[in-house]
Amino acid sequence: MIYWLIDVVEGWHWPGHNLMNYITFRAGISFAIALVIALVFGHHIIRRLQRMQIGEDVRNLGLEGQMSKKGTPTMGGIIIILSTLVPCLLIGNLSNIYLILMIVATLWMGAIGFLDDYRKLKFHNKDGLQGKYKVTGQVGLGLLVGITMWLSPSITMSENFEREIIHDNETVTEITVSKDEIKAPQTTIPFVKNNNFNYQWLTSWIKDRQAAETLGWLVFVLVVVIVVTAVSNGANLTDGVDGLCAGTSAIIGVALLIMAYLGGNVIYSSYLNIMYIPGSAELVVYAASFIGALVGFLWYNAYPAQVFMGDTGSLTLGGVIAVFAILIRKELLIPLLCLIFFLEDLSVVMQVSYFKYTKKKYGAGRRIFKMTPLHHHFQKAAEPGAMVKWNFPSQAMPENKIVTRFWIVGMLLAALTFVTLKIR
Secondary structure, eight states: OHHHHHHHTGGGOOTTGGGGGOHHHHHHHHHHHHHHHHHHHHHHHHHHHHHTTOBOOOOOOSOTTOGGGTTOBOOTHHHHHHHHHHHHHHHSOTTOHHHHHHHHHHHHHHHHHHHHHHHHHHHTOTTOSOHHHHHHHHHHHHHHHHHHHHHOTTOOBBOEEEEEEEETTEEEEEEEEOSSOBOOOEEEOTTSGGGEEEGGGGGTTOSOHHHHHHHHHHHHHHHHHHHHHHHHHHHHHHTTSTTHHHHHHHHHHHHHHHHHHHHTOHHHHHHHTOOBOTTGGGHHHHHHHHHHHHHHHHHHHSSSOSOOOHHHHHHHHHHHHHHHHHHTTOGGGHHHHTHHHHHHHHHHHHHHHHHHHHHHHHSSOOBSSSSSSHHHHHHSOOOTTOOBSOOOOSSOOOHHHHHHHHHHHHHHHHHHHHHHTTOO
16 A cells, blocks of 8 residues: 555655665565564454463373463464565555465465364364365465466566577577566476476477467466465474474575565576566565564464464465465475475374374384374373384473474575575
C-alpha cells in the first residue's frame, strides 16, 4: 500500500522518495517491521493464548525436560504469519505475481495448520486434522502454484549461456543473459554447465512438439506438488524442540533471499552465470519479512520456549520455503538446502518400515533409532538391552545443544548449496 502511495506522490519530490525504488532498502525496512511486530505483538498474542488456555498437551515419552513444557501456549505460528504478511502488504508491490503467490501460499498453509491445531485443542485429539486432508491441502497449493507458473504470462525467465570471443588475440569465455524472455519449465541444477535443466527434456522423445511441451509442463507441476508436500511435512516433523524449526527455517530463508536477489538482477545473473528471472526481485522483500518474523519469534520460542508455533507455524514454514524455492527455480537444490527437513522425514519412514518388517519376521518389532523424528533420538537416553540398531549417544543431550548443532549443520548445508552451483 505504501509502495503504491509513493508512486502517487512521486511528483512531489519529497526527500528520499526514490529510496522505495531500491529493493535492498525496502527489504531492510521489511525485515525491521517484521521483527518489531513479532517482538511487540508477539507478547500480546502469547498472553491472549494463555487466557484462552490454548496450551500444549504433552505426553510423557521419557524425553529430557519434556514434561516441563506442559501447558505452554501453542498456535504461535500466528505471530510468524502476521509478522511476515504485514510488511509485504505495506511496502511490497502487490501487483507482482511472485509476491501475490507467496502471500497466497502463506495464508493457504497457515489455514491448514490452524485447522489442525484447532482440532487438537478443541477435541483433545493428538492427531488433529486427518492426514488425507493435510495432503489434499498441500497438493492443492502445489497445483495452484505449478499451474499459475505454467499459464501466467507474467512468469518468464531468461536463459544464461556462454560464448567464446576473441580479446587481445586470446579466446575468452563470456557469460551472457539472453535479452529474450521465454516461457519454459526450466530450473537450476548443480554440477552441469550453465546450471539449467528443462523438464521438457524428459518428454523430448514425443514426436508431437506441442504435446511434448505440454507434458513437460505437467511433469513440472508434478514436481511442484511433490516438493510442496515433502518440505511442508518435513518442517512439521522438525518442530519438536524449542527453536529448532524456526532457527533452521531462518537459515534457509537467508540462503533463498540471496538466491532471489542474485537471480532477480540481470547484472549479477550474468556475472555468476545463473538464470535471470524478471520480476522475481520482489521476492527479496518477502524473504526479508519472513526472516525478520522468524528472528522475532525466536525471542519467545528459544529454550525454554514461552510459546510453540504449532502446526499453524510449521506447515506454513515448510510451504513457504517450498513455494519460494520453486518460484526462483531452485527446487532441485531443496534436497541439500533443506536436508535437515528430509532427514527428519526419512527417519520416521525408516523407523516405521523397519519396525513393521522386523515384527513380521521375528515376531517383535525392532528400531533403528531410539526415537523419531531424528531430533528426539538425541534427546533420549539409551536403553540397556533395547533392540535399537543405533543406540548412540548413550546419554541424552540437552535440548539447547541439539538445537544449536542442528543450526550449525543448517548453515553448512546452506553454504554447500551455493558451492554446488560453482562445481561444474
